[in-house]
Amino acid sequence: MGVYISDVQMAVFFFPIVALLITFPFLLWNYHRQGAISSWSILMSYSLVFYLICAYFLIILPLPSQSEVAQLTTIKYNLHPFMFVREFINYSPFRLSNVHTWIPAIKDATLIQPLFNVFLTVPFGVYLRIYFKRSFKQAILFSFLLSLFFELTQLSGLYGIYPRPYRLFDVDDLMLNTLGGTIGFLISGTFKNIIPNGATMQHTMQIKSQKVSIFRHSTAAVIDWILIIITDLILGLVLGGIGIDLSRIYSLIWILDTVIVILIPEMLFKKTLGMRLVHVKLTHKNDDPHVSFGNILLRNIVGYSWFYLWALAEFSTNGLGISHKVQSVLIVGLLVYLVLFFSILIVDVLIDLFRSEHDLLFERISKTRLKSTLRN
Incomplete structure (x- = not known):
């Protein structure tokens, strides 16, 4: 019995790692299909994963030497x-x-x-x-x-x-x-x-699918950032292939990536690929579907200000060759802003977890919000 208990203990150790790896695909699958996730589905899915890990370890452990x-x-x-x-x-x-x-x-x-x-x-x-x-x-x-x-x-x-x-x-x-x-x-x-x-579950899911939770919001953002990384790799290969020196302007390419992946789709379609996959779109804070370009631009400037400031600071220090003193001031200022920005964001997210109707700070400033496109 001691061997079996040891194998289960090993499964307990590995479960958080595996659970973390499957969380994003799990969220994406459920938000894409239903627009929401039930507590029952979460319980059953993660307990199933834990069971399969335990069963697998029980049939392979302990591992002998070759x-x-x-x-x-x-x-x-x-x-x-x-x-x-x-x-x-x-x-x-x-x-x-x-x-x-x-x-x-x-x-x-x-x-x-x-x-x-x-x-x-x-x-x-x-x-x-x-x-x-x-x-x-x-x-x-x-x-x-x-x-x-x-x-x-x-x-x-x-x-x-x-x-x-x-x-x-x-x-x-x-x-x-x-x-x-x-x-x-x-x-x-x-x-x-x-x-x-x-x-009962279906009715509950239909109600939940009409609300855009922070997890649904985050799932869309993760998809967009994965696409940003892919876009950056492609742009790097293309621009490098035609002889452009990327060492000085690489941080500016990151800004271009966000414009291509996020800003332009939001301007044209009111939704990015990530938003499309989890069935949400941009609207005015009053749920008016005709959100203006100005609102969308302000949403991106405020929401990604930490990223744009980092990219510009990186370009200023490496691309413009400014003095070390100015570099130090820029770095300190950027760090202060990052701490402030993410502190506010964390508080904002915590509030969102406990309040079903809560817009994040950059959404309130830009008078925009995400709305579910699923229909009951």
Whole structure:
């Protein structure tokens, strides 16, 4: 049991890292499809990720050294079904007529190992039914495929990292894992009373989709900044390819990137690519769709002022060759502004988390806001 607990502890350590990596795709997927995220979906998605990490670590850990694996002479696979039954009969201390053998038999590997393989996939069957809404036949199929993935991982020596398998590919494991997923599917029917009603969830999601939360706002911004980086790489290659020296004007190219990716699309279409993907657009603070160019320009100047000032300071110090004294003043002034700007932004975001109707400071100054384009 100590080995299993150690594997789960390792999963607990890695879970925040994996959760962080999947957060943005998770937000983007849900905002693009529904314009909102339910608490139920968050709970189920992240608990599923944690479960899969635990299950994966349980079938690969502990990792031996490559030299230890190279010296192994054990069999690599078992293709004889129900070998676990024969091992229990032949090697278990259990004797039906002797009560004193029952507890040792429960603790023996001949029983613990098969039970472990059953319980390993019981949660997976539960997820398949209550979260993914799969049928009984699909639950059996997907449980088998998950088990097959685990067994092939072991058979491949962890995808070729090891010279040979260090764990047995066992047809019994395939059977027991599939059984576990099936059991999970069957018992999940008892959880119906605690599962949110579909119609209620849909109604709640429709209401939430009409409000632009800070997370929806941020998801659009992340997409736009990814596009800015891509645009910068392309412009750098193009301008460098025609012989332009980028060393002095590189910071100005960053400003040009934001104009191309953010300002121009907002001027022409009232939405950037990021906004389009999460179904929001720019409007006047009074929800007037005819927001003026001046409002949009002011929104960008104020909202990205920290970035524009940094780029201009960078250009002034490197591109214009000004004195070190002036450079120092510019750097100190920029740092003070950055601290002030992001302090206000953090407070603004915290307020937004607890107030459903709250415009950020640069939105209030520019008299603009983001509005959902989804229709119920």
